[in-house]
Amino acid sequence: MDATVDQHDGYRFVYLLPFSADTLLVEDTYYSDTPELDRAALRDRIGDYARTAGWGVHSVEREEQGVLAVVLGGDFDAYWRSTGKVAKAGVRAGLFHPTTGYSFPDAVRFAHLIADANDLSGAALHDLTHAHAARTWAERKFYRMLDLMLFKAAEPAERYRVLERFYTLRPGLVSRFYAARSTTLDKMRVLAGRPPVPIGRAIQALKDAS
Numbered sequence: 001m002d003a004t005v006d007q008h009d010g011y012r013f014v015y016l017l018p019f020s021a022d023t024l025l026v027e028d029t030y031y032s033d034t035p036e037l038d039r040a041a042l043r044d045r046i047g048d049y050a051r052t053a054g055w056g057v058h059s060v061e062r063e064e065q066g067v068l069a070v071v072l073g074g075d076f077d078a079y080w081r082s083t084g085k086v087a088k089a090g091v092r093a094g095l096f097h098p099t100t101g102y103s104f105p106d107a108v109r110f111a112h113l114i115a116d117a118n119d120l121s122g123a124a125l126h127d128l129t130h131a132h133a134a135r136t137w138a139e140r141k142f143y144r145m146l147d148l149m150l151f152k153a154a155e156p157a158e159r160y161r162v163l164e165r166f167y168t169l170r171p172g173l174v175s176r177f178y179a180a181r182s183t184t185l186d187k188m189r190v191l192a193g194r195p196p197v198p199i200g201r202a203i204q205a206l207k208d209a210s
């Protein structure tokens with residue numbers, strides 16, 4: 001994870017995942033205010049990144065793009081009703097990490113939930129999935145509050161400062177954060193110290209949200 005790159009359009013980092021000795025995933029990520037994607041500019045930046053690193057690109061095996069939600073707040077019950085009284089799963093059920101937008105750990109938990117269910121009728125699945133999603137939403141207030149800090153208190157070009165400190169914390173804490181299983185102590189550690197955002201704007205962001 002390389003966040004030493006130019007900070008265009010909010011917090012930006014490049015993920016590098018080697019698949020083999022000569023195949024590498026290069027992922028360019030932005031914590032942006034808008035869902036717009038300039039595919040040509042992103043393609044150029046990924047190419048520039050590889051060239052600057054000294055890697056000759058023989059071929060592009062696959063490309064993927066998308067926009068994931070970072071959740072600052074909202075009315076869960078109104079959202080659930082807006083898509084009808086049917087069982088819901090995945091991102092549609094709000095089952096993703098509010099800060100990373102990733103849904104894989106939730107997908108695994110959800111698969112276990114369904115595999116353990118006795119009653120697979122439509123009504124029972126609605127009630128089961130609603131209860132699970134509502135509980136998950138309620139448990140994740142902390143992450144939504146952090147997102148508010150990131151988006152409302154920090155200037156886009158300064159967003160990286162919030163994450164810069166976060167990634168100096170212990171690997172176990174970072175893992176639990178990604179799994180949305182932060183302990184109370186983890187949460188205190190994430191918030192401890194001099195805030196990397198202006199305190200006045202942070203208080204205002206929290207006030208606006210409540």
Ligand SMILES: Cc1cc2nc3c(=O)[nH]c(=O)nc-3n(C[C@H](O)[C@H](O)[C@H](O)COP(=O)(O)OP(=O)(O)OC[C@H]3O[C@@H](n4cnc5c(N)ncnc54)[C@H](O)[C@@H]3O)c2cc1C
Binds near residue numbers: 064092
């Ligand atoms: C570039 C990128 C990188 C990512 N990296 C990660 C990562 O590292 N880790 C991680 O956990 N997540 C990652 N994500 C997020 C993850 O891919 C998504 O959260 C996940 O795919 C959502 O799964 P889903 O099943 O909820 O929804 P989807 O994958 O969107 O599946 C919903 C399906 O329902 C179908 N559908 C929609 N409407 C209807 C309808 N009316 N009738 C029938 N079918 C319908 C759609 O066609 C689609 O196939 C990444 C996403 C992107 C774009």
